[in-house]
Amino acid sequence: MLGSASLLTLVTLAGLVAGFAREWLLVANWGAGARTDAFVIAMFLPEAIRSMLAAGLLTSSALALWQGRTPVQRSHWFSQLSMVLGLGSVALAALISLASPGLVHLMGPGLTAAQQADTVGALRILAWSLPGLVLQAWWAVPRQAAGHFLLAGMGSLLYNLPAMLYLAWQRQQSQEAMLSWAFVGGSLAMGLIMLPSAVQSGLRPVSLRGSRATMVELGHKLAPLLGSALAGQGLTLLERIVASYLGEGVVTAVNLARKLINLPLIALQSLNQVLLSLMSRSENERLVLLKRGLAAVTVVSLPAAVGLMLGAPALVGMLFPKVQGTAVVVPLLAGYAAVLVLASWNTLLARYHYAEGDTRGPVVAELRGSLLQALALAPLAWVSGSLGIVWALLAGTLLTGHRLLRAPGLQQGLGLWPQALASAAWLVLAWWGLRPWLSSDAWWQLAEAAAAGVACLLSMAIWLRPWRLR
Incomplete structure (x- = not known):
């Protein structure tokens, strides 16, 4: 148990360090003020979804369903849900992009009109990181069921690395739009690195006929976990809303404090993933x-x-x-x-x-x-x-x-x-x-x-x- 968790910790720690480096570069280049506050709020929805998926939202709900199927059944089930989740994530990205003005007003009511405009522009781009995030998390299910965690653990590094490199390259000249596209590129890399493994696990083009039953089955397992995860992210959003009224830079300060505290939490997250697999078996x-x-x-x-x-x-x-x-x-x-x-x-x-x-x-x-x-x-x-x-x-x-x-x-x-x-x-x-x-x-x-x-x-x-x- 401790050995597996240690290996996963080492792999994921690189991603967490890259994530903190990106936050450090953002504050160092833009300052802990209004501009950074606006981008941190734009990042909330993609980061919330990524955090829920990284915490095992899909794997915790799907492991028992995977284990309860024969190898032939697994291939069809896995492929069908890959298509459903992929199409659903694209639809969700389009919805968030279209609804971004209202969402920004909800997430940052204390921002000025100029800040809200910047936040809307960034969120419209960042929304398109969702398909890569969702598919990466789903394609990790067969590997975690087999006790293999390292490839999925590289997701955080791939997601944060393009943004970190862009901020290090452009520094004060970095712009919100290009930084947002860097995150989208990182999310695509997360999915692509899992694709060969997903194909080995049985991913094939299949018909969507009968997918409603499999989605309902997964939904029954997913709904309680999703409710818990949404409650946690809702509280994080409430923190951002309250912080937006406490003065310029407080949103950034709360975000930085949470990022710093995540550094030791990475070992705990790795241990939790390994323990869930062991306790399930x-x-x-x-x-x-x-x-x-x-x-x-x-x-x-x-x-x-x-x-x-x-x-x-x-x-x-x-x-x-x-x-x-x-x-x-x-x-x-x-x-x-x-x-x-x-x-x-x-x-x-x-x-x-x-x-x-x-x-x-x-x-x-x-x-x-x-x-x-x-x-x-x-x-x-x-x-x-x-x-x-x-x-x-x-x-x-x-x-x-x-x-x-x-x-x-x-x-x-x-x-x-x-x-x-x-x-x-x-x-x-x-x-x-x-x-x-x-x-x-x-x-x-x-x-x-x-x-x-x-x-x-x-x-x-x-x-x-x-x-x-x-």
Whole structure:
């Protein structure tokens, strides 16, 4: 398990680094202001769909359907749904492109008229990245069913690389339209690299006759997961809407903080994909695998959270030394880091439900947590400014985790309370005990934060030893 997750992590990490490099270049070239805010909002819909697909929206719903078919049945089923999803994604791209003025007004009501016009132009182009994103995710189903993750894991790198290279080449002369087409090119590359593998898995030209039944079957599995994913992305959209009213550059700051926090999350995403595959095939060992996964997640996420909390000022200062408006990223990054451990547990607990065939339970849990977060977001942002976004996220994450732990198979407990208390102790020690004593020099501060993270990693690894759990 850990070996497969490590290989997938290495491949996907390159894509995540390219994605963060593209964000860094965008802010470094355009500044953390109105222009960047507008493009970040234009990117919301394509990024939301890509995030849902990368989190396993299609694979989680389709793995059981693939495993339940014979090789001959798989080929026809896979080919037919490839055509349906491909045509559907083209239609969705056209719809988003045509409806972009209304969508931009919804996503960024706090933007000026000039910003909204720029956002509409970018979104009309970015919408055409959807076919490549959808087909890449669908064509990954047979490979993940066979336990092969690396080729699909290259998708993020291929998507971000053209945009990163364009921004590095053109710098301040880069334009929204060309940058948008770079993302479309990246999405096409994602699909093309999976095409040979899809052909080997049985992809053939087939008739669409009878496709309604297969789409309905997939839809029944997909609907609960889609509801949960849409709730999460809806909250991200609500964050952007609230941030658009908090001042120029706050949308960019929230986006940057989320991108930075995604760096340690990539290992967790890889582990979750591997565990879902293992738990789907190992019914008798699901609980053992879940305990090992939770221990591994804690060992990865807690040190990352401690390091990010302590190193946020130095990290932001070093990444954007001459960019105005990035100071607000520091408290946001520290706050998101504190939620990192809880969010990683929730994701893994949801995968356990999926492996049990329960797609409704995680959706109900997610919706309740999302509702609490949505209700708390505006009032807390009004009271605490941008930090209110973090407090609302923490409240929703706690409620979601509480609901996920109420599954019948988990009533005997997972031993999470000791891990939760240890995590809380480390985070309290980092924020109130260590942070005031850190050096004011950026390099020393970053080194001290890294040292604290390493100390946390070693102590938790020695204690939990996830590689030895049985």
